[in-house]
Amino acid sequence: MTDDAPSATAKHTSPDQDLTMQSVTIGRPADELFAYFRDFSNLSSFMDNVERIDVIDEHRSHWVVKAPAGKTVEWDATVTAEEPGRSISWQSEDGADVPNSGRVTFTDAGARGTVVSATIAYDPPAGIVGKVIAKLFQREPAIQARRDLRRFKQLMETGEIATSSRTQTQLQEERA
Amino acid sequence: MRALAWHGKHDVRVDTVDDPEILNPRDCIIKVTSTAICGSDLHLYDDYIPTMKAGDILGHEFMGEVVEVGAGSTLKKGQRVVVPFTISCGSCYHCGKHQYSACDNGNPADNQDIGQELYGQPMSGLFGYSHLTGGYAGGQAEYVRVPFSDVGPIVIPDGIEDEKVLFLSDILPTGWQAAENADIEPGDTVAVWGCGPVGLFAIQSAFLMGAERVIAIDHFPRRLELAKTFGAETINFEETKTYEALMQMTGGIGPDAVIDAVGLEAHGFFVDNVIDQIKASTFLGTDRIHSIRQAIVACRKGGRVSMPAVYGGIVDKFPLGAFMEKGLTLKTGQTHVQHYLPGLLAAIIEGKIDTTFLISHRLDLEEAPQGYKMFHDDQNEVTKVVLKPGFGARSGDVV
Numbered sequence: 171m172t173d174d175a176p177s178a179t180a181k182h183t184s185p186d187q188d189l190t191m192q193s194v195t196i197g198r199p200a201d202e203l204f205a206y207f208r209d210f211s212n213l214s215s216f217m218d219n220v221e222r223i224d225v226i227d228e229h230r231s232h233w234v235v236k237a238p239a240g241k242t243v244e245w246d247a248t249v250t251a252e253e254p255g256r257s258i259s260w261q262s263e264d265g266a267d268v269p270n271s272g273r274v275t276f277t278d279a280g281a282r283g284t285v286v287s288a289t290i291a292y293d294p295p296a297g298i299v300g301k302v303i304a305k306l307f308q309r310e311p312a313i314q315a316r317r318d319l320r321r322f323k324q325l326m327e328t329g330e331i332a333t334s335s336r337t338q339t340q341l342q343e344e345r346a
Numbered sequence: 347m348r349a350l351a352w353h354g355k356h357d358v359r360v361d362t363v364d365d366p367e368i369l370n371p372r373d374c375i376i377k378v379t380s381t382a383i384c385g386s387d388l389h390l391y392d393d394y395i396p397t398m399k400a401g402d403i404l405g406h407e408f409m410g411e412v413v414e415v416g417a418g419s420t421l422k423k424g425q426r427v428v429v430p431f432t433i434s435c436g437s438c439y440h441c442g443k444h445q446y447s448a449c450d451n452g453n454p455a456d457n458q459d460i461g462q463e464l465y466g467q468p469m470s471g472l473f474g475y476s477h478l479t480g481g482y483a484g485g486q487a488e489y490v491r492v493p494f495s496d497v498g499p500i501v502i503p504d505g506i507e508d509e510k511v512l513f514l515s516d517i518l519p520t521g522w523q524a525a526e527n528a529d530i531e532p533g534d535t536v537a538v539w540g541c542g543p544v545g546l547f548a549i550q551s552a553f554l555m556g557a558e559r560v561i562a563i564d565h566f567p568r569r570l571e572l573a574k575t576f577g578a579e580t581i582n583f584e585e586t587k588t589y590e591a592l593m594q595m596t597g598g599i600g601p602d603a604v605i606d607a608v609g610l611e612a613h614g615f616f617v618d619n620v621i622d623q624i625k626a627s628t629f630l631g632t633d634r635i636h637s638i639r640q641a642i643v644a645c646r647k648g649g650r651v652s653m654p655a656v657y658g659g660i661v662d663k664f665p666l667g668a669f670m671e672k673g674l675t676l677k678t679g680q681t682h683v684q685h686y687l688p689g690l691l692a693a694i695i696e697g698k699i700d701t702t703f704l705i706s707h708r709l710d711l712e713e714a715p716q717g718y719k720m721f722h723d724d725q726n727e728v729t730k731v732v733l734k735p736g737f738g739a740r741s742g743d744v745v
């Protein structure tokens with residue numbers, strides 16, 4: 171690479187890993203955003219395809235993720251690195267159906283708040299299983315990550331997640 | 347409740363649908379007392395705007411009474427409010443700069459994808475205006491859920507009737523912002539294309555901002571007549587060559603500032619416009635841009651171009667050369683409604699701005715489909731249609 175752009179924006183990426191990086195600027199201090207994110211049980215509030223995450227201990231968590239036809243897939247993840255207020259990385263433990271890892275950084279952006287960047291890598295299994303897995307995320311991981319970050323921003327900046335539903339019933343359908 | 351829903355091109359119906367509910371803490375629910383049909387709604391009616399779904403409730407110009415509030419709303423039950431058409435959070439970077447229509451958070455996360463792909467970054471949510479801007483149910487209904495009700499709606503003091511303040515929701519601030527974007531200097535001549543509500547309010551605003559002359563361009567005699575009542579000189583483009591007339595009327599200089607208040611459905615049989623129409627009807631391009639083209643060519647060297655008119659897509663034959671060579675400046679955008687509300691409400695109360703002249707027809711909400719047809723088919727006579735839920739029953743009592 172001969173430029174300063176993040177590697178996830180390269181035109182040619184390694185084909186064996188689905189890597190996505192998304193950034194959003196949130197008008198809140200890095201410490202506050204980090205604290206909310208670090209409690210993994212909060213993530214389901216803005217991550218659309220995460221049904222819930224149970225915190226096992228300081229480093230380990232159990233993820234329950236929505237799958238097609240009302241099913242779920244589950245795996246355990248471990249925090250592999252952490253710099254309070256600045257970054258956190260995690261990785262699924264051996265045996266996960268969809269080996270995956272994530273890293274989120276929180277960079278102070280002065281008056282504009284904090285730049286939150288998420289790099290998510292999936293190791294999609296080959297063949298038919300791979301297609302099922304692709305469906306599991308309903309959409310491209312990049313789009314999923316971008317939408318999740320927008321919801322994180324909405325929640326942190328406004329205290330709620332915007333919806334155009336008109337009734338509770340519609341809202342439940344939308345969030346299902 | 348009853349609500350006006352879009353079902354396809356030239357097909358809008360009053361349907362019975364579930365009442366809205368409070369879904370987020372900052373929401374409120376209002377019971378609509380007056381709501382208007384906008385020129386922008388005609389773009390939906392004519393099926394020019396993508397991402398509409400059958401059953402979408404239309405309407406972005408409305409006011410009413412607060413009947414329910416969420417825990418985070420600052421409004422109280424019983425208050426009368428006018429609601430801005432832009433749905434803005436009040437706490438993001440853009441809202442902080444009063445660029446409310448660029449709000450980062452008013453549009454639901456999933457809907458933001460469309461704007462991100464089409465325009466590079468998504469804009470705010472809007473009421474009743476396709477899924478591109480959020481898919482929010484609009485105000486041509488008995489009840490509306492209003493998100494971020496602590497930021498948007500403005501409370502109207504008792505004793506000021508609906509019709510005086512209803513247009514704060516969109517077209518009055520839009521006309522005002524159009525004039526502001528023209529950076530008017532005392533002594534300026536400003537030319538305004540389109541004497542619909544937006545153009546007429548832009549004319550009024552331009553004079554209030556110190557324009558010496560305003561030249562109004564349209565082809566509907568009744569609308570040009572209204573422009574005249576505010577002191578504008580008029581050009582009927584069906585009888586007159588617009589560019590030639592503007593040059594003669596400005597001593598060969600061209601207008602100092604030009605305002606395009608027409609938009610993507612420009613009328614008229616001009617060669618470039620007819621080509622645009624053929625393209626639009628064959629889906630090669632959706633925007634017919636005759637008016638902005640003409641405005642740029644007529645504008646004086648170093649002048650200002652203000653474009654409140656709505657465009658949605660990609661256009662060709664945009665006079666980029668004239669724009670560059672003459673060193674013009676262009677300002678545009680959806681209106682930052684919230685920014686203008688306190689000042690404009692005060693101006694209405696002080697009697698400096700009157701908006702009621704515009705209303706040509708008052709109908710019951712049940713007659714909304716007829717209202718759309720009239721507004722669409724007879725723009726000469728029909729300058730603005732205001733819908734009132736229960737109006738038929740009430741006026742029945744009187745008679």
Ligand SMILES: NC(=O)c1ccc[n+]([C@@H]2O[C@H](COP(=O)([O-])OP(=O)(O)OC[C@H]3O[C@@H](n4cnc5c(N)ncnc54)[C@H](O)[C@@H]3O)[C@@H](O)[C@H]2O)c1
Pocket residue numbers: 384385386387388389516517520539540541542543544545563564565566569583607608609610611612613614636637653654655656679680681725
């Ligand atoms: N920026 C915003 O936030 C915002 C808000 C509201 C409306 N709008 C847009 O402003 C525009 C005007 O709205 P409106 O409610 O006044 O619409 P309108 O349809 O009532 O008025 C448009 C007028 O333009 C005239 N016209 C058509 N072709 C013309 C031409 N070639 N030259 C001169 N005049 C021509 C028509 O005869 C008509 O009187 C629309 O595009 C609308 O979508 C923008």
Ligand SMILES: [Zn+2]
Pocket residue numbers: 384385386387406407431516517
């Ligand atoms: Zn409008």
Ligand SMILES: [Zn+2]
Pocket residue numbers: 434435436437438439440441442448449450451452
């Ligand atoms: Zn905002």
